Amino acid sequence: MTTVETSATKPMRTPNDSPLKIWFLAPLAIWLTVFFLLPLIFLLWIGFWRVENFQSVPDFSLGNYADIFASFFSKSRYGLALIQSLWVAITTAFFATILSYMVALSIAFAVPARWQRLALLIAIAPFWSSYVLRLYSWQTILSRNGVINSVLKQFGLADYRIDLIYTQIATRIGLIHYLAPILIVILYVSILAIDRVLIEAARELGCTRWQAFTRVILPLSRFGLMTAASFAIIVSLGDALSGNLLGGGAGTSIIGKLPTYASMIMSDYSSSTNLPRTSALATILIVVMVLALAAGFVAADRARRRTS
Amino acid sequence: MTSAAPSPHDLELLSITKNFDSFTAVDSINLKVGRGEFVAIMGPSGCGKTTLLRILAGLETASSGQLYIRGKDVSDVPVNLRSTRLVWQNYALFPHLDVAGNIAFGLTLKAHDKAIVAGKVKAMADLVGLSDLMGRKISQLSGGQKQRVALARALVTEPDILLLDEPLSALDAHLRIRMQGELRRIQKQLGMAFIYVTHNQVEAFSMADRVVVMNKGHIEQIDAPEDMYARPKTEFVARFVGTNNLFPGRIQEIGHGKAIVHCAHGQVQVSTDDPPPVGTGVFVVVQADKLKPAPTGVAGENRLEATVRGREYAGSHNIYLLDLVDGTEVKMTLPQVLPLEINQPTTIWFSPAHAALIRGAA
Numbered sequence A: 001m002t003t004v005e006t007s008a009t010k011p012m013r014t015p016n017d018s019p020l021k022i023w024f025l026a027p028l029a030i031w032l033t034v035f036f037l038l039p040l041i042f043l044l045w046i047g048f049w050r051v052e053n054f055q056s057v058p059d060f061s062l063g064n065y066a067d068i069f070a071s072f073f074s075k076s077r078y079g080l081a082l083i084q085s086l087w088v089a090i091t092t093a094f095f096a097t098i099l100s101y102m103v104a105l106s107i108a109f110a111v112p113a114r115w116q117r118l119a120l121l122i123a124i125a126p127f128w129s130s131y132v133l134r135l136y137s138w139q140t141i142l143s144r145n146g147v148i149n150s151v152l153k154q155f156g157l158a159d160y161r162i163d164l165i166y167t168q169i170a171t172r173i174g175l176i177h178y179l180a181p182i183l184i185v186i187l188y189v190s191i192l193a194i195d196r197v198l199i200e201a202a203r204e205l206g207c208t209r210w211q212a213f214t215r216v217i218l219p220l221s222r223f224g225l226m227t228a229a230s231f232a233i234i235v236s237l238g239d240a241l242s243g244n245l246l247g248g249g250a251g252t253s254i255i256g257k258l259p260t261y262a263s264m265i266m267s268d269y270s271s272s273t274n275l276p277r278t279s280a281l282a283t284i285l286i287v288v289m290v291l292a293l294a295a296g297f298v299a300a301d302r303a304r305r306r307t308s
Numbered sequence B: 001m002t003s004a005a006p007s008p009h010d011l012e013l014l015s016i017t018k019n020f021d022s023f024t025a026v027d028s029i030n031l032k033v034g035r036g037e038f039v040a041i042m043g044p045s046g047c048g049k050t051t052l053l054r055i056l057a058g059l060e061t062a063s064s065g066q067l068y069i070r071g072k073d074v075s076d077v078p079v080n081l082r083s084t085r086l087v088w089q090n091y092a093l094f095p096h097l098d099v100a101g102n103i104a105f106g107l108t109l110k111a112h113d114k115a116i117v118a119g120k121v122k123a124m125a126d127l128v129g130l131s132d133l134m135g136r137k138i139s140q141l142s143g144g145q146k147q148r149v150a151l152a153r154a155l156v157t158e159p160d161i162l163l164l165d166e167p168l169s170a171l172d173a174h175l176r177i178r179m180q181g182e183l184r185r186i187q188k189q190l191g192m193a194f195i196y197v198t199h200n201q202v203e204a205f206s207m208a209d210r211v212v213v214m215n216k217g218h219i220e221q222i223d224a225p226e227d228m229y230a231r232p233k234t235e236f237v238a239r240f241v242g243t244n245n246l247f248p249g250r251i252q253e254i255g256h257g258k259a260i261v262h263c264a265h266g267q268v269q270v271s272t273d274d275p276p277p278v279g280t281g282v283f284v285v286v287q288a289d290k291l292k293p294a295p296t297g298v299a300g301e302n303r304l305e306a307t308v309r310g311r312e313y314a315g316s317h318n319i320y321l322l323d324l325v326d327g328t329e330v331k332m333t334l335p336q337v338l339p340l341e342i343n344q345p346t347t348i349w350f351s352p353a354h355a356a357l358i359r360g361a362a
């Protein structure tokens, strides 16, 4: 065995390397610190504070969490609301992603190249109006005496009146309408990145159009689909507006009438002066988001290994 | 098709033309490829070779003309149902699949027995020397390895006709010669017709039954390699194939199987059975290895005064670059080294029997 003197040898630096290169990380680092790390750390930290005489006092106490988890599935029903929110978020993300993928596919493959930008712009047009405005218009469409039911009545189908407003389905509709434009852009870009030659090659090797889709386009869209779905889950989990305006704050569900978890955090914030408790509630949501994402990625990775 | 007899041709192209807007990429191509024939296509970059292969594969629709594969008109047969298979010039491998997945791709599209597919894929990987790389991702392969995956992926499907677009261009000389041998063997063994596009003359001439030279979308000449080499029919082919010297001139006299051509640097005699009429503009074509230093002290025909301008040493032979009196540049290849200095005058010579005539000089 020969030992090499490593202490004396410096790592080789290519002439193209510059010690200043590290500074190009600065914009990313600043962005992450100011808009992500600091607020997050602050939130996590406050979750351990306690309240004394209606004043938040810095501390390291697990009291808030103990309080929350003590009644997690009983009185406060935070647990049930969280499960329901997860369920709504996952199903919303599922439908929103599939819907957006179909729109993105048709823009990328059915629209002539020079009209694609315009088609994309039109497809994401809903994004130009405000979210709250969109939710209110859905209210007028879905409500008991709203557009849909009026039309049904006109045709003498009053018996078939639908009761969508203030249900989880309405919550999902609002969320999907909100999410779709963003997902369409994400998915369109990821489809655009697929080399068309590969589709030709697949067809040339004997693929039907459908096989070219399942064997080449779909696997190569996987990353885009994962990104879109994760984005949709996170946004849906954190959203309280659609649940409040369309879900009626307590959308009917299999579990009963329950507000979404995000909406519970909101009301907790406005009805009590217990900011540390609210922070603890929010922290729980963040942990669930991270876990949901991790589970999603593991599942997608397993699926890929199995198919290839 | 009413006749029951199978067509003697694997492939028949009748004035196939392809226009991109106002640009004609493929210009009324007529070509018949016999059963199991190996046809090489050569031509400068952009002359329409890839476009022609794409038309055969069904990836491009010809603007006009007819295309028959084994006697059947395939104009209406979509790309995925054609019995051709293309080996892509830039590989077009699937990045989401590993080497084995890429090779197996075509076999897994219909109901299949996994064991049979695995066996075929393995045999093919052995053949192209990829057995050790089966689990590799495509992005982790070298250009030559990618090229072999592309080849294996097409070959393993055992098509009637294999269309190869410069399939060995990224391989080193040693591997290329071995793969050439393998391809030729497979082609013979399976009786598969090969349409083989290449920029490598040696490759085309040593592998193909017939060579097609294309230029600006049309075919200049179709011939067996030896004939193409010995008797180029157009100025373009003469300049493109081999190392030829072209002397533009005009027929001055004909008779007794000979023609005398008046060139800028003097008169030249050429043996020919079918001389063009007197006054026709022609090129006298002399291959570089048919030029010799003139024997001294003897008078004779086709002696050219020249000045040595340079020598290139190519291992087995020397390439001399000389200028004739009128400034025409000529190339002469010789096995030996001449006792000649640069810029020294000398006399070179060729036999009338070794020269050929091409019509067309102004």
Ligand SMILES: Nc1ncnc2c1ncn2[C@@H]1O[C@H](COP(=O)(O)OP(=O)(O)OP(=O)(O)O)[C@@H](O)[C@H]1O
Binding pocket: B020, B023, B025, B043, B044, B045, B046, B047, B048, B049, B050, B051, B052, B089
């Ligand atoms: N889709 C297209 N639209 C317009 N022009 C095209 C198209 N495809 C090819 N061409 C043109 O047709 C001509 C022939 O192209 P092709 O790819 O067949 O050349 P090639 O002989 O294969 O060249 P190389 O040896 O460089 O591969 C080129 O001038 C090219 O610019």
Ligand SMILES: [Mg+2]
Binding pocket: B049, B050, B051, B089, B165
């Ligand atoms: Mg080409």
